[in-house]
Amino acid sequence: MLKPFPVHSETGLGFITMLRSVLRPGVILGGRRTPLNPHGRTICLSGREKAGTLAFSLRKFTQTRGSGVMIFRQLFDRDSCTYTYLLADPDTKEAVLVDPVIELAERDAKLVDQMGLNLIYVMNTHMHADHITGTGLLKKLVPSCQSVISKESGAMADVHVEHGEVVKFGEQELEVRQTPGHTNGCVTYVCHGEKFALTGDALLVRGCGRTDFQEGSAETLYESVHSQILSLPDDFALYPAHDYVGHTVTSVAEEKEFNPRLTKSKEEFIDLMNNLGLAYPRKIDISLPANKVCGLYNLP
Ligand SMILES: N[C@@H](CCC(=O)N[C@@H](CSS)C(=O)NCC(=O)O)C(=O)O
Numbered sequence: 001m002l003k004p005f006p007v008h009s010e011t012g013l014g015f016i017t018m019l020r021s022v023l024r025p026g027v028i029l030g031g032r033r034t035p036l037n038p039h040g041r042t043i044c045l046s047g048r049e050k051a052g053t054l055a056f057s058l059r060k061f062t063q064t065r066g067s068g069v070m071i072f073r074q075l076f077d078r079d080s081c082t083y084t085y086l087l088a089d090p091d092t093k094e095a096v097l098v099d100p101v102i103e104l105a106e107r108d109a110k111l112v113d114q115m116g117l118n119l120i121y122v123m124n125t126h127m128h129a130d131h132i133t134g135t136g137l138l139k140k141l142v143p144s145c146q147s148v149i150s151k152e153s154g155a156m157a158d159v160h161v162e163h164g165e166v167v168k169f170g171e172q173e174l175e176v177r178q179t180p181g182h183t184n185g186c187v188t189y190v191c192h193g194e195k196f197a198l199t200g201d202a203l204l205v206r207g208c209g210r211t212d213f214q215e216g217s218a219e220t221l222y223e224s225v226h227s228q229i230l231s232l233p234d235d236f237a238l239y240p241a242h243d244y245v246g247h248t249v250t251s252v253a254e255e256k257e258f259n260p261r262l263t264k265s266k267e268e269f270i271d272l273m274n275n276l277g278l279a280y281p282r283k284i285d286i287s288l289p290a291n292k293v294c295g296l297y298n299l300p
Pocket residue numbers: 080128129130201207208209210211242278279280281282283
């Protein structure tokens with residue numbers, strides 16, 4: 001049975017307060033209270049949902065879960081369909097950006113400034129092949145921040161992280177989990193306190209990263225995703241680095257049930273991934289050399 005996944009709040013209202021505001025007393029379906037959307041319209045439940053499945057995403061400025069509070073923003077690049085994440089500790093104001101895009105580095109720096117945050121790390125989940133990372137430009141725009149990427153990526157950075165290490169900003173923590181297969185340097189950043197993971201291109205919503213370049217391996221990806229991501233608790237939210245059809249977030253439970261690639265056997269998965277027949281990313285020839293030096297290459 002799916003459980004609702006965590007909500008990352010953007011208004012300063014607590015999780016419970018927000019849930020109360022969308023739960024209308026007395027609306028029960030199949031023995032469960034039925035959430036309404038903020039406009040008061042009942043969400044229509046499919047057959048599967050009526051059987052007890054309800055997954056929904058509500059997003060506000062800050063989120064309180066237990067004693068943990070984190071500022072969480074998901075930002076989007078329409079050209080490369082990349083998600084960039086801004087995470088911050090509201091008490092110390094320390095912030096990190098994950099997977100920024102060079103064309104939108106000024107947008108990201110402006111948001112950090114407007115929110116009064118102190119950007120300490122600009123991080124990447126892997127060496128991207130489809131766009132130039134905003135890391136180098138952000139380091140110019142916010143000189144005090146440091147770049148972060150995995151040691152395995154082979155890319156230049158101020159800080160190289162390895163499996164099991166923890167990135168701290170204020171009281172917030174991200175565990176580094178090595179999830180190779182899309183590239184050999186891919187990592188997933190897991191936030192246990194807020195119950196979510198930033199999966200990069202290892203796991204996409206109802207999909208996964210391709211494995212046909214950058215030392216990709218379908219077998220390795222299958223093992224990484226199952227052992228390091230889908231082994232997290234069912235209600236962990238999973239945020240990808242890309243989405244091409246409009247999804248924003250998923251959960252461990254959803255992907256274990258609905259991912260059309262990763263619910264297959266390992267042999268079927270390898271066969272599928274080795275026959276995707278995708279065109280190479282348009283910008284691969286400029287992105288890889290630039291990202292090897294954390295996007296500092298030929299900066300304007
Ligand atoms: N059309 C895009 C590239 C699309 C693409 O290859 N995406 C990658 C992630 S970026 S390295 C991927 O792994 N896709 C998985 C899939 O199943 O599509 C462009 O030209 O940039």
